[in-house]
Amino acid sequence: MGTRQIAERELTEPVSLVLPNGRLNRAAVGWTRKPLHDTSGIGGRHGWGRNKHWEYWAVTSPTHLLALTVSSLDYSGVHSVMVHDRTTGETIEHGIVAPPWTRPTLPASLGDGPARASARGLEIELSEANAGTRLVARTDAVALDVLAALPAGHERLGVVVPWSDRRFQYTVKDVARPATGTVTVRGTTTELATGDTWAVLDHGRGRWPYRVRWNWGAASGEQGGRTVGLQIGGRWTDGTGTTENATVLDGRLHKLHDQLEWTYDESDWLRPWHIRGGEVDLRFEPFWDHVSRTELGVVGSRGHQCFGHFAGTIPTVEGPLLVDGLLGWAEDVRNRW
Numbered sequence: 001m002g003t004r005q006i007a008e009r010e011l012t013e014p015v016s017l018v019l020p021n022g023r024l025n026r027a028a029v030g031w032t033r034k035p036l037h038d039t040s041g042i043g044g045r046h047g048w049g050r051n052k053h054w055e056y057w058a059v060t061s062p063t064h065l066l067a068l069t070v071s072s073l074d075y076s077g078v079h080s081v082m083v084h085d086r087t088t089g090e091t092i093e094h095g096i097v098a099p100p101w102t103r104p105t106l107p108a109s110l111g112d113g114p115a116r117a118s119a120r121g122l123e124i125e126l127s128e129a130n131a132g133t134r135l136v137a138r139t140d141a142v143a144l145d146v147l148a149a150l151p152a153g154h155e156r157l158g159v160v161v162p163w164s165d166r167r168f169q170y171t172v173k174d175v176a177r178p179a180t181g182t183v184t185v186r187g188t189t190t191e192l193a194t195g196d197t198w199a200v201l202d203h204g205r206g207r208w209p210y211r212v213r214w215n216w217g218a219a220s221g222e223q224g225g226r227t228v229g230l231q232i233g234g235r236w237t238d239g240t241g242t243t244e245n246a247t248v249l250d251g252r253l254h255k256l257h258d259q260l261e262w263t264y265d266e267s268d269w270l271r272p273w274h275i276r277g278g279e280v281d282l283r284f285e286p287f288w289d290h291v292s293r294t295e296l297g298v299v300g301s302r303g304h305q306c307f308g309h310f311a312g313t314i315p316t317v318e319g320p321l322l323v324d325g326l327l328g329w330a331e332d333v334r335n336r337w
Contacts, residue, residue, distance in 0.1 A: 037109065058329070
């Protein structure tokens with residue numbers, strides 16, 4: 001697949017994602033540097049079964065990889081807590097598919113309130129705190145308490161992806177949030193490394209096609225004394241006139257308008273990946289493949305979220321930047337939902 005640059009519009013004023021009739025507000029299509037979209041129109045009688053709401057947070061540190069999900073797919077809720085110990089290789093994961101009458105709490109728009117899920121031995125609360133977002137979760141085996149700081153002036157990529165007037169998605173991909181906190185596994189508590197722990201948010205609100213496949217990559221860290229965040233994606237945005245690609249340097253976002261070419265070996269997910277397009281030229285070397293699979297009748301998902309390190313060249317607001325050893329992940333996910 002060749003790469004090409006797409007003309008995208010930056011939005012700078014608040015806008016509603018949907019019209020009163022429930023269809024996409026075409027004035028909302030574009031990208032932003034901070035959350036400006038009112039997504040309260042997602043849900044209710046319009047497009048029932050296609051409405052998807054979620055908050056996904058991932059935290060990377062020298063000792064642990066953490067992930068939390070609170071979501072509503074209309075006909076079910078899918079919630080999970082994952083802890084991976086990078087030293088021992090142990091992974092503890094607690095995921096549930098909850099019936100629709102046990103709806104989680106999810107804010108209508110980003111920042112409007114907390115997200116909460118509580119069911120069958122799992123409790124998650126994601127709430128806005130002083131200068132950040134507090135991530136708290138508990139299962140029978142693990143407990144997490146992490147603050148993802150939101151530094152003054154930190155920019156967050158928002159994008160509306162329009163498949164049609166009836167099928168569309170608003171996503172906020174927020175990378176390189178400095179994080180602090182603790183993870184407790186079977187009563188043993190570990191302090192996450194201050195200055196080398198990073199949180200990433202995937203906030204989603206939209207109405208999706210039944211079948212979809214995507215690539216997503218994200219990474220955060222210090223490079224030469226600068227804070228660097230990487231956000232890249234593909235497949236699901238193809239043909240929509242939008243991309244979800246950006247870099248963040250010391251909190252300043254640089255939108256990337258090129259489609260990216262992803263190359264990887266589906267017979268060996270831990271072989272190096274390559275992501276290229278425009279001024280992006282990255283090699284990704286995974287060290288762990290987090291495999292997920294769900295089959296529940298009409299609903300199914302399978303994914304490979306590979307954690308590892310990025311090296312190569314990325315464009316930033318200050319020009320091309322060489323990165324080496326930037327910790328994050330790259331994934332291939334296929335959903336029926």
